[in-house]
Amino acid sequence: xxxxxxxxxxxxxxxxxxxxxxxxxxxxxxxxxxxxxxxxxxxxxxxxxxxxxxxxxxxxxxxxxxxxxxxxxxxxxxxxxxxxxx
Numbered sequence: 001x002x003x004x005x006x007x008x009x010x011x012x013x014x015x016x017x018x019x020x021x022x023x024x025x026x027x028x029x030x031x032x033x034x035x036x037x038x039x040x041x042x043x044x045x046x047x048x049x050x051x052x053x054x055x056x057x058x059x060x061x062x063x064x065x066x067x068x069x070x071x072x073x074x075x076x077x078x079x080x081x082x083x084x085x086x
Contacts, residue, residue, distance in 0.1 A: 005034030007042045014046040024065035
């Protein structure tokens with residue numbers, strides 16, 4: 001898997017992700033690490049650095065990240081295959 005970029009949330013904005021809400025709104029993002037393009041896989045981090053999960057990034061959209069996982073599970077071809085076959 002290529003280098004995964006990071007989205008860092010503002011303080012206390014991880015609550016909805018911890019409740020497994022599938023969206024990260026643009027206003028919840030403190031910073032973005034790496035040159036992120038539309039559709040890129042990003043790691044979503046709490047303000048203090050904890051990885052909350054992974055999702056696809058949408059620049060300029062109010063829903064900036066659509067979550068795929070809510071843990072540190074690697075999103076790769078094996079992950080996609082398991083989701084399709086489930």
